[in-house]
Amino acid sequence: MSTGLLFALVGAALFPMGVAGLLVQRHLLRRILAFNLMGSGAFLILVGLAQRQDVADPVPQAMVLTGIVVAVAATALALALTRRLYALTGRLELPDVEHD
Amino acid sequence: MTEALLDPLPGLILLPLAWGIAAFLLGPGRGAAPAIVTLSLQFLFCLQLTHQVLADGPATHPVGGWGAPLGIDLMADGLATAMLLLTQAVALPLAVYARAYFRPGAPEARHFWPLFGLLLAGLNGLFLSADLFNVYVTLELVGLAAVGLVAMGGGAGQIAAALRYLFATLLGSGAYLLGVALIYGSYGSVSITTLEPLVAAHAPTLVGLAGGLMLLGLMLKTALFPFHFWLPPAHGGAAAPVSALLSALVVKASFYLILRLWLGPLAPLSALHPLLPWLPALLGTAAIFWGSWKAIRALRLKMMIAYSTVAQLGYLFLIFPLLGALGGLQAGIMQAFAHGLAKAAMFAAAGVLIKATGQDTIAGLAGAAQKLPLTLFAFGLAGVTLMGLPPSAGFLAKWQLIEAALGQDCWLIALVALAGGLLAAVYVFRVLRQAFLLTAPESSLQPVPRSLEWAAFALASASVLLGLRGVELMQLLHVGWAG
Numbered sequence: 001m002s003t004g005l006l007f008a009l010v011g012a013a014l015f016p017m018g019v020a021g022l023l024v025q026r027h028l029l030r031r032i033l034a035f036n037l038m039g040s041g042a043f044l045i046l047v048g049l050a051q052r053q054d055v056a057d058p059v060p061q062a063m064v065l066t067g068i069v070v071a072v073a074a075t076a077l078a079l080a081l082t083r084r085l086y087a088l089t090g091r092l093e094l095p096d097v098e099h100d
Numbered sequence: 101m102t103e104a105l106l107d108p109l110p111g112l113i114l115l116p117l118a119w120g121i122a123a124f125l126l127g128p129g130r131g132a133a134p135a136i137v138t139l140s141l142q143f144l145f146c147l148q149l150t151h152q153v154l155a156d157g158p159a160t161h162p163v164g165g166w167g168a169p170l171g172i173d174l175m176a177d178g179l180a181t182a183m184l185l186l187t188q189a190v191a192l193p194l195a196v197y198a199r200a201y202f203r204p205g206a207p208e209a210r211h212f213w214p215l216f217g218l219l220l221a222g223l224n225g226l227f228l229s230a231d232l233f234n235v236y237v238t239l240e241l242v243g244l245a246a247v248g249l250v251a252m253g254g255g256a257g258q259i260a261a262a263l264r265y266l267f268a269t270l271l272g273s274g275a276y277l278l279g280v281a282l283i284y285g286s287y288g289s290v291s292i293t294t295l296e297p298l299v300a301a302h303a304p305t306l307v308g309l310a311g312g313l314m315l316l317g318l319m320l321k322t323a324l325f326p327f328h329f330w331l332p333p334a335h336g337g338a339a340a341p342v343s344a345l346l347s348a349l350v351v352k353a354s355f356y357l358i359l360r361l362w363l364g365p366l367a368p369l370s371a372l373h374p375l376l377p378w379l380p381a382l383l384g385t386a387a388i389f390w391g392s393w394k395a396i397r398a399l400r401l402k403m404m405i406a407y408s409t410v411a412q413l414g415y416l417f418l419i420f421p422l423l424g425a426l427g428g429l430q431a432g433i434m435q436a437f438a439h440g441l442a443k444a445a446m447f448a449a450a451g452v453l454i455k456a457t458g459q460d461t462i463a464g465l466a467g468a469a470q471k472l473p474l475t476l477f478a479f480g481l482a483g484v485t486l487m488g489l490p491p492s493a494g495f496l497a498k499w500q501l502i503e504a505a506l507g508q509d510c511w512l513i514a515l516v517a518l519a520g521g522l523l524a525a526v527y528v529f530r531v532l533r534q535a536f537l538l539t540a541p542e543s544s545l546q547p548v549p550r551s552l553e554w555a556a557f558a559l560a561s562a563s564v565l566l567g568l569r570g571v572e573l574m575q576l577l578h579v580g581w582a583g
Binding site: 011022057073074095 | 233236237240244247248251254255256259260262263264266267270271274275277278280281282284285286288290
């Protein structure tokens with residue numbers, strides 16, 4: 001099995017784990033980590049699947065770099081909001097949806 | 101640089117980015133004046149682009165002169181130009197509105213203008229993108245700016261709504277990105293035009309999976325039933341100008357992408373089974389009934405309008421079985437325009453009512469019509485568009501939808517569209533009836549700036565008057581239509 005395919009398979013395992021964490025976990029930090037796991041899964045697939053005959057394709061690597069910048073920004077925003085929520089309510093979980 | 105600023109394609113991305121950054125540098129709560137001036141310029145750019153696209157067909161611009169596949173291409177066909185036009189047409193009156201809405205130095209307005217600029221740069225970039233990965237980046241820009249706008253108020257409820265929205269939007273774009281990864285792995289390209297013949301020639305199962313993931317992620321971001329859970333708290337809890345922007349424009353961006361994928365690279369896949377286009381239509385039908393029901397039962401004014409957005413988004417998905425003919429697309433874009441303008445007007449009018457009465461329940465609106473006739477008139481006009489009464493753009497959208505449905509023997513869709521209009525009448529009249537109740541003269545309302553009322557009125561009348569000028573818009577959609 002080529003290294004590229006191995007990367008892609010690891011990514012295919014990570015992505016659903018991240019999605020499950022994002023949906024099931026209630027603790028906000030765990031959900032943020034789960035989002036990062038999901039993102040890493042997609043990045044591994046993007047780089048791994050495009051790699052043919054062990055020659056690296058530069059285009060998906062540039063895409064993943066961009067994707068990492070986006071993921072860092074999203075993580076920072078999520079952490080800032082989480083801190084603010086903790087300061088206001090003292091909890092690290094989202095309150096239940098109020099039915100209006 | 102000057103050349104890029106004079107070309108409408110890069111100009112529409114650079115200008116909002118520039119005034120967004122300028123507003124950030126000017127400091128908290130400032131930057132309204134440059135925003136309004138530049139937005140007017142953007143609107144002119146859009147009109148120029150419309151003229152150009154109608155005359156010469158789709159416009160393209162290779163950013164920095166590099167060109168695809170190494171660089172990034174911007175592309176505007178009829179569909180993209182129509183969405184750009186809607187975006188600037190809604191953003192300009194809302195900027196005038198927001199300037200009067202946020203008191204200078206108000207803590208909840210600290211970051212409105214920079215985030216507004218970034219949001220518009222992201223939206224314009226998204227409509228102009230010609231490749232799937234650029235779409236992902238602009239999608240995230242729009243999502244992050246929108247989450248920032250929701251959180252702007254700083255209260256615990258708003259922060260929680262923003263976080264819930266953030267997780268939903270990240271999950272949606274994550275699914276989209278995985279789809280892009282699978283498509284790049286299969287074809288070695290992300291350019292929308294290059295992919296179309298490749299997918300048509302050969303589509304392995306992996307590409308079907310990729311298409312499903314992308315559409316599912318985008319439906320989550322469009323808040324299509326049953327993925328609408330994040331929308332009412334986010335749109336109903338934010339400040340009025342923010343709710344208006346989110347309901348009128350942000351959810352339309354992901355809808356536009358669904359449409360673009362469905363008509364473009366994923367067209368061979370959606371034609372695989374005749375029942376496939378009925379799935380979005382079925383979810384849209386459920387959205388219309390569920391959203392309308394919740395709107396009829398809502399106690400708070402902005403929650404009612406937010407649930408009405410859930411219902412109105414349902415109409416956009418009714419067109420999918422009808423996309424074999426141009427009439428289906430025209431009905432969908434007309435509905436996007438009608439809802440965008442009317443919903444922005446409705447949230448703007450709601451903002452005036454909430455400022456004036458100091459609370460946001462529907463029951464507390466009694467007597468508002470005597471004091472704020474212009475705002476109530478704007479609310480009523482927006483309601484006319486949502487119900488689909490002539491001569492509004494909403495009427496034109498429903499008319500085209502029903503015509504396309506009957507032309508293709510899908511009378512079920514026509515029935516749903518008519519029933520949805522009746523339900524909209526119920527929730528609009530609930531508000532109007534309450535506002536027209538006569539109250540004792542001592543009930544006092546806070547004074548509100550006149551420009552708030554006029555901005556709401558301008559948006560509402562645009563949503564009605566567009567019904568009389570719909571032909572130009574329909575012509576625009578001919579440009580780049582392949583089917």
